[in-house]
Amino acid sequence: MRFAKVPEILYQWQDLPDRASRKLDNYSANKFYGVKASYFAKWWTTHHNERQIWIWGYGKSVFNKVKPLFANGIDIEGYIDIQKHPMSTRKVSSIKSIQLNNSKFYLIYLGDRQGKVAILNFFNKIKMYPGRDYLFMC
Numbered sequence: 548m549r550f551a552k553v554p555e556i557l558y559q560w561q562d563l564p565d566r567a568s569r570k571l572d573n574y575s576a577n578k579f580y581g582v583k584a585s586y587f588a589k590w591w592t593t594h595h596n597e598r599q600i601w602i603w604g605y606g607k608s609v610f611n612k613v614k615p616l617f618a619n620g621i622d623i624e625g626y627i628d629i630q631k632h633p634m635s636t637r638k639v640s641s642i643k644s645i646q647l648n649n650s651k652f653y654l655i656y657l658g659d660r661q662g663k664v665a666i667l668n669f670f671n672k673i674k675m676y677p678g679r680d681y682l683f684m685c
Contacts, residue, residue, distance in 0.1 A: 577611070583684065584615035587654075591621060595652055599624035603666065603681075604656035605632065605639060612656050612684070624651070653681035 568574040591600075600621060602613055605628035613623065625638035632639040657663055663683060670681060677683070 577615075580612045580684075581615040581618070584619050584621070587616070587682070587684075588619035588621050598650055598652045601625055601627055601640075601651050601653050602656055603627045603653055608658075609656045613654075616654075627653075649680075655681060655683045656685055657683075658685050 563569075572578065600616075600623050602609065602623055602625070605626045609626070616623065625640060627640050655663070655666055657666065663685075666681075670676070675681060
């Protein structure tokens with residue numbers, strides 16, 4: 548297979564500063580997480596609500612992304628982070644200390660690609676599957 552740059556413009560994208568997705572609150576990241584949380588809550592209550600939900604990720608941005616889950620009646624058992632947070636008022640486990648089992652369901656709120664790939668490889672290795680054992684929420 549060979550690739551080459553063609554001399555003419557085949558498609559031109561105009562990214563105007565006043566487009567709706569830049570100006571209207573309905574397109575904000577917070578709204579996105581709210582919609583995602585409402586659909587997750589509907590799915591969760593009909594399929595998996597007997598399991599504990601653990602959040603992979605920790606920090607202010609993760610807490611803001613998780614807020615819509617609480618608003619939709621979803622309880623969070625705890626958070627998983629690279630390190631423990633002994634002064635936190637939230638239940639936090641370090642990645643090294645967690646025991647993965649079928650009584651837990653994991654929602655992953657990591658934004659970086661390397662972290663997502665590492666978690667995906669980890670779950671694949673221990674035969675845990677998306678939709679059954681975990682979901683990426685970012």
